Amino acid sequence: xxxxxxxxxxxxxxxxxxxxxxxxxxxxxxxxxxxxxxxxxxxxxxxxxxxxxxxxxxxxxxxxxxxxxxxxxxxxxxxxxxxxxxxxxxxxxxxxxxxxxxxxxxxxxxxxxxxxxxxxxxxxxxxxxxxxxxxxxxxxxxxxxxxxxxxxxxxxxxxxxxxxxxxxxxxxxxxxxxxxxxxxxxxxxxxxxxxxxxxxxxxxxxxxxxxxxxxxxxxxxxxxxxxxxxxxxxxxxxxxxxxxxxxxxxxxxxxxxxxxxxxxxxxxxxxxxxxxxxxxxxxxxxxxxxxxxxxxxxxxxxxxxxxxxxxxxxxxxxxxxxxxxxxxxxxxxxxxxxxxxxxxxxxxxxxxxxxxxxxxxxxxxxxxxxxxxxxxxxxxxxxxxxxxxxxxxxxxxxxxxxxxxxxxxxxxxxxxxxxxxxxxxxxxxxxxxxxxxxxxxxxxxxxxxxxxxxxxxxxxxxxxxxxxxxxxxxxxxxxxxxxxxxxxxxxxxxxxxxxxxxxxxxxxxxxxxxxxxxxxxxxxxxxxxxxxxxxxxxxxxxxxxxxxx
Numbered sequence: 001x002x003x004x005x006x007x008x009x010x011x012x013x014x015x016x017x018x019x020x021x022x023x024x025x026x027x028x029x030x031x032x033x034x035x036x037x038x039x040x041x042x043x044x045x046x047x048x049x050x051x052x053x054x055x056x057x058x059x060x061x062x063x064x065x066x067x068x069x070x071x072x073x074x075x076x077x078x079x080x081x082x083x084x085x086x087x088x089x090x091x092x093x094x095x096x097x098x099x100x101x102x103x104x105x106x107x108x109x110x111x112x113x114x115x116x117x118x119x120x121x122x123x124x125x126x127x128x129x130x131x132x133x134x135x136x137x138x139x140x141x142x143x144x145x146x147x148x149x150x151x152x153x154x155x156x157x158x159x160x161x162x163x164x165x166x167x168x169x170x171x172x173x174x175x176x177x178x179x180x181x182x183x184x185x186x187x188x189x190x191x192x193x194x195x196x197x198x199x200x201x202x203x204x205x206x207x208x209x210x211x212x213x214x215x216x217x218x219x220x221x222x223x224x225x226x227x228x229x230x231x232x233x234x235x236x237x238x239x240x241x242x243x244x245x246x247x248x249x250x251x252x253x254x255x256x257x258x259x260x261x262x263x264x265x266x267x268x269x270x271x272x273x274x275x276x277x278x279x280x281x282x283x284x285x286x287x288x289x290x291x292x293x294x295x296x297x298x299x300x301x302x303x304x305x306x307x308x309x310x311x312x313x314x315x316x317x318x319x320x321x322x323x324x325x326x327x328x329x330x331x332x333x334x335x336x337x338x339x340x341x342x343x344x345x346x347x348x349x350x351x352x353x354x355x356x357x358x359x360x361x362x363x364x365x366x367x368x369x370x371x372x373x374x375x376x377x378x379x380x381x382x383x384x385x386x387x388x389x390x391x392x393x394x395x396x397x398x399x400x401x402x403x404x405x406x407x408x409x410x411x412x413x414x415x416x417x418x419x420x421x422x423x424x425x426x427x428x429x430x431x432x433x434x435x436x437x438x439x440x441x442x443x444x445x446x447x448x449x450x451x452x453x454x455x456x457x458x459x460x461x462x463x464x465x466x467x468x469x470x471x472x473x474x475x476x477x478x479x480x481x482x483x484x485x486x487x488x489x490x491x492x493x494x495x496x497x498x499x500x501x502x503x504x505x506x507x508x509x510x511x512x513x514x515x516x517x518x519x520x521x522x523x524x525x526x527x528x529x530x531x532x533x534x535x536x537x538x539x540x541x542x543x544x545x546x547x548x549x
């Protein structure tokens with residue numbers, strides 16, 4: 001899509017105003033222990049913003065050299081490493097991954113299932129679920145499920161990946177049919193880099209990516225190189241900031257290919273410069289331009305109206321400007337990398353606090369640098385009429401396809417289901433938890449497409465589209481890479497009422513989590529789970545009503 005190139009005058013204006021814009025975001029989104037922001041224009045770091053503390057107790061300030069755990073941004077490095085080996089002819093993207101793995105098998109229990117390919121792993125469509133395994137005691141601490149599945153507290157307990165996976169990791173569903181964000185897919189890809197190259201994965205990336213680019217202050221390990229400059233991770237609680245290490249201990253990630261890089265704004269400058277310049281910066285080259293361009297193409301896309309998934313990179317259209325990027329999250333660390341390669345602009349936003357500010361700061365600053373209007377201010381678009389005659393078809397409950405483990409992001413982000421309903425004189429969306437816990441209005445997005453909408457979520461505009469089946473009935477709701485199918489509404493109101501009571505009574509909403517997790521279970525297990533939760537609910541109700549005021 002053609003677009004207007006940002007002018008240097010506009011970029012200069014945004015840089016002058018950036019401090020105030022960032023402070024406004026932080027004020028709105030909550031306290032941050034520390035924050036580091038970098039804006040890169042072509043090969044130059046043209047702006048930095050450093051505020052707060054890397055260590056509050058010691059009074060150590062944040063600088064552009066402060067090291068953060070950038071976590072899942074590491075996945076893009078893993079993909080780059082793999083594509084270097086692809087350039088050498090060591091594999092094809094649609095090869096079954098088991099053809100090249102030496103000590104791990106990636107399999108589906110159904111022997112007739114299609115093979116899981118390297119492309120599937122790179123696009124989160126392998127059918128592997130969020131969790132390597134599900135331990136019952138994790139349900140007592142749902143907020144730690146992912147962390148406990150991927151990490152260990154004692155560095156000496158870190159096992160070789162084949163041992164960690166006990167030689168095999170199973171897919172839950174057939175590959176290529178559903179997008180499911182998957183750390184374990186990239187853990188396997190890290191092992192694949194090692195098997196194809198003959199080098200330990202971390203050593204390969206350091207020698208073939210970090211060193212050629214000049215990233216001399218980054219590491220895959222908590223080594224002496226980064227330890228003294230590493231920010232302390234914080235949680236903000238009722239009594240102020242608390243260190244993550246004090247609350248849950250320091251966690252070492254086992255699946256290095258998924259999220260283990262320690263880096264800074266000053267070092268990541270060299271990486272984003274290469275992403276904007278066809279795989280090379282002023283120091284060296286890591287990929288050929290054609291290879292990087294292929295990585296930035298959609299390799300999985302639910303609908304042409306929606307963003308696609310590149311090879312590890314998330315792809316977005318921002319007012320006609322192509323952007324690629326990735327985020328990272330871990331207790332005490334949130335990071336965001338956003339690159340507009342055609343415009344020579346990149347944002348790096350890192351914080352040492354569990355807070356979603358980096359994503360909003362990066363998107364807002366990029367939009368301003370590209371001289372784009374605020375899309376929220378343009379809503380509602382008066383020239384696009386609503387279509388009430390279609391609302392009866394659109395309204396209803398939508399849920400994900402079956403998959404106990406591949407629906408993790410659905411139930412953790414939206415309570416596993418969404419409902420489209422008429423709120424006043426407009427369509428709206430709501431969900432039991434997460435994104436749409438408070439109903440959000442759906443705004444028509446395209447006068448020529450009555451099934452395309454946008455919703456404002458966390459100060460960002462999210463596109464939501466509906467699809468008809470072959471018979472002409474609306475049966476699917478899609479957003480980003482998530483696919484929801486229309487379902488019959490839940491009945492059995494006494495059970496639902498009991499569960500709702502449990503939700504309000506049980507600390508940390510653990511019963512709520514279990515209930516919505518059941519939405520991905522087979523029907524027989526789902527009914528058994530509902531009965532169990534209902535019995536717990538009745539016990540809570542009985543205790544509540546028999547206890548004197």
